[in-house]
Amino acid sequence: MNIVAYYRVSTDGQGKSGLGLDAQREYIRLAAESNGWIIVGEYTDTASGTIPPTERAQCKAALAACAEHDATLVVAKLDRLSRDVEDIAGLMKRVQFKVATMPTADAFQLHIYAALAQQEREFIAQRTTAALARLKALAGTGNKEAQAKVARRDAGREAAQKVGTGRALEAKAVNADNRAKVLEAELKACLFDGEPTYSAIAKCLNGKGVTTDRGNAFSAMTVKRLMARLNIALPV
Incomplete structure (x- = not known):
C-alpha cells in the first residue's frame, strides 16, 4: 500500500530542532516496515492544531499527493491531524487515512478516538479557565506573585498573537497561490x-x-x- 506521511509541529522551534518531529517520523517508519507500506511522499506543517487540516498548506499538498498516487494518508498520532471531531469526520469523506500508533484502527474507531481527544481538550480548557480565574482573583487582592504571573501571561499572549497573525496571513497567501x-x-x-x-x-x-x-x-x-x-x- 502506498502511503503519504504527514507530520505537524506547533512551533518553528519544534520544526527546526526536530523536537517531536523525529518521533513522528520514527512512528511512521516503524509502522510502514511492519505493515509493508511504501512511503511515496512526506509533508510537514508548522501550525497550531486549532487550524483545520484543510487550511494548512502542507496538509493540502499531502491530500493532493494521496489523490495523485492513490495513496493513504498516515500520521503518527491522530492529534497531528486534529483534535476536532468535525475535522476528522470531514477528512474521512475526502481521503483514507491511518494512524501509525494504531495501524489496524478502522474509521469508526478513529472517530471514537477523535471524540475522546476533543473531550479531553475541552476538559483542559475548562481547568485552565478555572485556574486563571482563581489567579486573577488572587491578584485582585494585592498578591504580588499572582500579579506578576498574570502580567507574564498577558505579555506572552500578546507576543503570541502577533506571531500568530503573521503566520495566518502568510498561510492564507500560500493557500491562495496553491489554489491558483x-x-x-x-x-x-x-x-x-x-x-x-x-x-x-x-x-x-x-x-x-x-x-x-x-x-x-x-x-x-x-x-x-x-x-x-x-x-x-x-x-x-
Missing part, C-alpha cells in the same frame, strides 16, 4: 477558447463546474484577481 496553480490550466483553456474578457472566462469556468476556493461561482472580478495572482494578462 490548481486552476491555472482550466483558466488558460478558457482564456484561449472564446472571447478574451474576464466575464467570458468566468462564464467558461462556471460552465465547466469550476468554483472559487470558497465554492462560489466565478465573476469577472474573481477571474481578474486569479489572473493577477498567476501573473497572466488578457491578450491585447
